Amino acid sequence: MADKADITFYHAPNTRSSGVRVLLEELGVPYRLHTLNMRAGEHLREAYRAINPMAKVPAIRHGDALVTEQAAVYLYLADLFPDAGLAPATTDPARAVYLRWMVFYGSCFEPAVIDRHLKREPGPRAMSAYADYDSVIARVTEALTPGPYLLGDRFSAADILWGSALGWTTGFGLVAPDPVLTSYVERVRSRPAFQTMAAADAQLAAEHEAAAKAGAA
Ligand SMILES: N[C@@H](CCC(=O)N[C@@H](CS)C(=O)NCC(=O)O)C(=O)O
16 A cells, blocks of 8 residues: 555645545645646646546545545545544444445435525436435434534544535525534534634635736736
8 A cells, every 4th residue: 555645635725625625634644735726727637637537626646546526535534544533443333324424425415405506306206316305404414413423422524524515505505504504514613624724725715816817817
């Protein structure tokens, strides 16, 4: 296996890769930050398509291994650094709940939320991978009740993914505010790693904005 310090993280500020930045901060591990200025379209260029042919962030490279898709990135990194305790071990029954919510995110939550927002019909229940929007939101809300985290008292990498996602989806009005979801977002976002990421992303976003404007001038 590649050296654990040989990690490159492909990131654009204020995007789905921001949660991975929080995860790396929580893990407390060294990595190379490779930023992409989306305002300037850097993610669409050939150089980045060689990393992720979908031209999306996040992505990481660990030695020769390229990992794309945010849930895969979270799973990979949390398992790579087990001492941080952010992923239940394969022998731990909590792993089942952890994997369920990691996968539910991309296979049910995102499509349900985006379909609802764009007023797209999910189609017949039997053909819809997420059944229906209300069921998805109800399952997430139940999973966070009583909380405080998806695994009960135990904070995990899944909470970084879900705290980030519920933060932007409630923030942009894609998911209706709800006391359970809102207090969960506040709890997760109050962690120092989130605050470190938010400050660093704000600075990076300002730099990218200025560079894009200078390039367009
Ligand atoms: N399915 C991908 C989605 C990632 C994604 O949509 N990332 C956005 C940023 S939030 C992106 O890279 N957008 C650039 C574009 O599509 O041009 C994942 O879960 O990693």
